[in-house]
Amino acid sequence: DAGVIQSPRHEVTEMGQEVTLRCKPISGHDYLFWYRQTMMRGLELLIYFNNNVPIDDSGMPEDRFSAKMPNASFSTLKIQPSEPRDSAVYFCASSLDRGHRAFFGQGTRLTVV
């Protein structure tokens, strides 16, 4: 298995634009997590899914953020409209079970100018 695949690796966009981050989890993993990492706040859990169903989205900072998982092999995190303070590295991770080890993607470095 290729592991968790995220795209794009880097994204630079202008304030106000819509940004869509993509994630393909490891096949067979029932849990999918979206994290945001910044120097100031460290690694924050934004939302997680179990069997494609969003379970806890209390970490999503604002209504500008939304996430979907239309099927077991694909998830998106959308920011609309984007703002400079959204600049961060966004990680997707998947695991077999909530308490099991998580496998992380390489991340998407987002810069909003």
Added chain:
Amino acid sequence: SQQGEEDPQALSIQEGENATMNCSYKTSINNLQWYRQNSGRGLVHLILIRSNEREKHSGRLRVTLDTSKKSSSLLITASRAADTASYFCATVPHSGGYQKVTFGIGTKLQVIP
């Protein structure tokens, strides 16, 4: 708030020395995990220790868990330059609710050749 908090936040040692990092947490856990993150990469799982375990080994890694003190330590023996990375602990709460796996802010380890 962060569940796991690592200390020190930064550690610099000579190659061949041992490195010890600590993690404290606040609520009862199902298990605790340690991850490594190389610069610009995703997190990589190192080791998982369950709440009923006190010590675990994996190669040059040794993890201890003291649930009475709500703390864990990660020891890397005979460190190498390649061990230079940030190290995070992640706590998995007891099941029974959809609770979040939370990460600490990490310990940045530098191993000087």
